[in-house]
Amino acid sequence: MAEHPLLAQQAGSLGGVVVLDLSRVLAGPYAAQFLADLGATVVKIENPADPDVSRGFPPYLRHGDEEFSGYYAQYNRGKLGLALDLRSEEGKGVLRDLVAQADVLVENFRPGTMDKLGLGYDSLREINPRLVYTAISGYGQTGSRSRRPAFDNTAQAAGGLWSMNGYPDQPPVRVGVTIGDLSATLFGVIGTLAALRHAERTGEGQLVDVAQVDSIMAMTETAVVDYTVDGKVASPSGNEHAWVRPYELFPCADGQVFFGGYTDKLWRASCELFGTPEVAEDPEIDTMRKRFDRETYERRVKPIILEWFAGRTRAELEELAGDVIPLTAVRDIGEVVDDPGTAEREMIVEADYGDFGTLRMFGQPIKLSATPANPARVANRMGEHADVVLAGIAGYDEQRIAALREAGVI
Template sequence: MSTPDALLTDEAGNGALSGVVVLDVSRVVAGPYCSQMLADLGATVIKVENPRDPDYTRTFPPFLRHEDEEISAFYAQYNRGKLGITVDLAVPEGKQVLKDLVAKADILVENFRPGTMDKLGLGYSVLREVNPRLVYTAISGYGQTGPLSRRPAYDNTAQAAGGLWSMNGEPDRPASRVGTIIGDLSATMFGVIGTLAALRHAERHGVGQMVDVAQVDSVVAMTETAVVNYTVAGEVAGRLGNEHPFVRPYELFPCKDGDVFFGGYTDKFWTITCEMFNEPEAATDPDINTMAKRFDRDTYERRVRPLLHKWFADRTRGELEDMAGEKVPLTAIKTIDEVVADEQTAARDMIVDVDYDKFGQLRMFGQPIKLGVTPATPARRANRVGEHTDPVLQALAGYSLEHIEDLRSAGAL
């Protein structure tokens, strides 16, 4: 069994962020996923949960089950590779525990509503006095500033307020939310980028800073050309279904056993496609022989789309993919079971297996960042509630076992 000091390094391994200590006081997705990315890349991440109110995604399905015990696979996917401790930040003794940990940490990640950590007496203005090098990453709905900053927010809030919801769906139907938590996930990515940038500055200059990332801001940054289309041309983005605002052909097409994405819009790809389907004359047809002509909506609907429907209708997804090969961009639109079983997914280690002993094996998505010298280590378990409290407080805060027991008796742990 590892000593308390060894535990901090054993869990992280030899990744690119080895030696970096992260305190994760966040919950649900945006914050936990941000710190999980850092853990995959080698940081020692310590998940801090309230002993009486732990991260409620531990109750989210699906579950690995053994008799009357269960583990949330949802929680496990976003908290893998972390050490877990319990601290009640509402009591004075718990506040001091966090401060003692912050003194030795490099990064703290939280995703409470702005002002919550300040009310606890643990906001950035307090913690930077404890550790001037601290990178304090705060992910929230509307950000730390602005007239709406204190409003509660979820992923759907960001999709609605950031404009993405209004752009998504079919033109003749009500708007649809994007079918995943893109507000949380985009904030995660920007949170990781901001954290690493601030960490580099702290390591070079000894000065930390707050990293302020808003879900709404993150969604706005995901709207492609919608902002400049409006500010330059006065066009308000609408719902286009599977189409691109101006690039054609670049959308879904039905085929014999499902649907494919085809994006052969350049002159080069269009010529190859016409030859591939034994109609080379379509590449030189003066009506559709240039990209600009094919982009014209009326011309596209009248001449190009019917050709593609004809070419694809009697062929399966597999046949079309085989025909396209490495020549033109054509991809089967896959269901998630097909993605999990796909040879490319396997080749990229994007499904990893983790043994949870009596609970069985958990298969979850891997780490998309591939580093040649210091590879990520995503195939690790998530922590149980408070699993590593004693050794972490011994190693990082320098507490004795007697002091830890006193804190536990006082309700701080």
């Protein structure tokens, strides 16, 4: 690889790893961004006639009449940009040349799309046998449903999670974030790193097949075994846990807190903290098993807790008990961003977008002591690094790059 500063080996655990990111919107781009944060050189490849649609998603950084999507920036930071027409034979040839030098390729098209272009895994591994090809899709690369279109809500619906979320006796409610995409992101990163380790050790790449529906199903906690063992079908339970009590949301003077003092040890500590030590010895509710009984919980335990919290603010409750028992204020996102604890964990980082201003976004939750991540970087403008990528990775000279640009391939 050429010694252009943008292509110099990055610090971090994945320094020297080259990733081609052909994905769009969230699950794939976020997976590739994790790799970029951890030191990989990631090239974002977009269709010049149909760029990543998330470039149009709000919120927007603005400079005059120009806009730059904060959504896109948060999930594509630290990547190099290449606009490449894969419908053309020249564009396909460029991708193959890049694949020959790459370690990982990430895509999240509907299964079969890359094969139709002649750029599927079976084709590309002939060029680079050590290539890790990560394909994230709705239903996976195999099975009778594999060609179906899918979004996040598809995964929440087909994976069972939607049916479990919400309140009893009401229609189920989708999880309020795109958990289908986000869960597939995490499993995609795990699979990619495992496959990359194998490729580095053996020289053998492989297909990493991650489905949103599979990912959601793997996040339904005990719902599967509840059904296979006891025939119980999970249903919405609101803010309560299915069987652990107390373990839910409670009102206080200025909002709500989560309180989870369900074990005997935590219950006794709670009774002491709130000045009612005698409650811990009450023979009707003195054991965890007794407090789990719903009728007993509603009649005896919950009123005690409501009385503890009445008249106290979230801050007062956390100050009194937060260091001893699981008692946590329910904060809105503004409070989270501005919380000193968030800054202590470097979970808000800043990227300088020049005339557009500074973008504050979430940082990298993986904290590595020897090779820390580098999340405080800007996202690429579409195609802005074409010369650097094609010269430094594919080895093209200026004349060839100019010819590709003249032909509209890049």
